[in-house]
Amino acid sequence: MTRLGTRQNDADAIADLHTRSRQVAYRGLYGEAYLDHELFDVSRATWRARFADFDPTSDLILAAIEDGAPVGLAYASFRLNPEVGALLDNLHVAPERKGGGLGTRLLAGVARWLAEEHDGAPLHLEVYAPNAKALGFYRARGGMEIARYAETVPGGRAVEVVRYRWERPETLLGH
Numbered sequence: 001m002t003r004l005g006t007r008q009n010d011a012d013a014i015a016d017l018h019t020r021s022r023q024v025a026y027r028g029l030y031g032e033a034y035l036d037h038e039l040f041d042v043s044r045a046t047w048r049a050r051f052a053d054f055d056p057t058s059d060l061i062l063a064a065i066e067d068g069a070p071v072g073l074a075y076a077s078f079r080l081n082p083e084v085g086a087l088l089d090n091l092h093v094a095p096e097r098k099g100g101g102l103g104t105r106l107l108a109g110v111a112r113w114l115a116e117e118h119d120g121a122p123l124h125l126e127v128y129a130p131n132a133k134a135l136g137f138y139r140a141r142g143g144m145e146i147a148r149y150a151e152t153v154p155g156g157r158a159v160e161v162v163r164y165r166w167e168r169p170e171t172l173l174g175h
Contacts, residue, residue, distance in 0.1 A: 002063050014063060015047035016040075017070045021092035029130055031155020038154070050075065062109045064093075064102055071097050074106040076113070076123070084163075086114055088125040107141060111172035123169040128153075129160035138164045142171055 022043075023035050030039075054061070058079050064072035075090040088110055093102045114121050127134045129148070139145075143164035150158045166172060 002065050010061075010063075011047040011051040012044060013070050014061070014073050015043040017073055017094060018047065018090060018092055019043045021095060024095045025092075025131060025134075026128075026153075029128060029157070029159060030153050031157070034154035055079070060110060060113045062106055062113075064106060070094075072102045072106050074110050076110045078118075078121075081124075084124045086118065086121050086123050086169075088123060091125070103137065104141065108172050111166070111169035115170040115173070120168060120170055123166040123172075124163060126161050126163045129162050135162065142166060 019040050022030070022039060027035060050059070050061070059077045060075070062074040062076075063070040072093040073090060074088065076086055076088045078086055080087045080089055088107075091103060091106055091110075093106070111123060114123055124146075125138065125143070127138065129135070143166060145162055146165045147163040149161055149163075151161045153159050
């Protein structure tokens with residue numbers, strides 16, 4: 001795993017992977033026009049801002065790189081929702097690479113960052129309830145459901161969000 005954080009080329013490469021992953025994972029959840037025509041530009045703008053505003057004391061951008069391109073990414077920050085604490089906002093693996101353990105290794109990388117640099121601060125993440133595969137993935141790794149709420153996603157649909165918590169993220173290091 002490689003830590004990223006400041007180079008514009010890295011931001012665009014991560015954004016492109018994030019876009020591909022969401023186009024597959026959120027098809028039928030987000031509006032089709034958004035996924036097919038708006039998401040690319042939104043992702044690039046989001047990731048460029050994250051890289052420009054990167055704070056290594058509060059943020060982690062972790063990527064799995066193969067042949068010079070990212071095939072997996074994790075983004076966690078203490079700044080996204082300070083009331084919650086460390087929030088893993090993005091964990092995505094290239095669609096063609098799912099099922100090979102890469103998501104587990106990225107999640108462990110985030111846990112290692114929390115254990116080594118943040119006194120083992122609890123880890124939170126949020127996932128759309130209709131994403132049954134993701135729900136199963138996080139439950140299998142010991143995530144405890146602590147909240148549910150509705151969110152309006154691009155395209156206007158109200159979707160239930162599930163928040164998971166790992167009180168001791170170092171338990172993820174053994175998965």
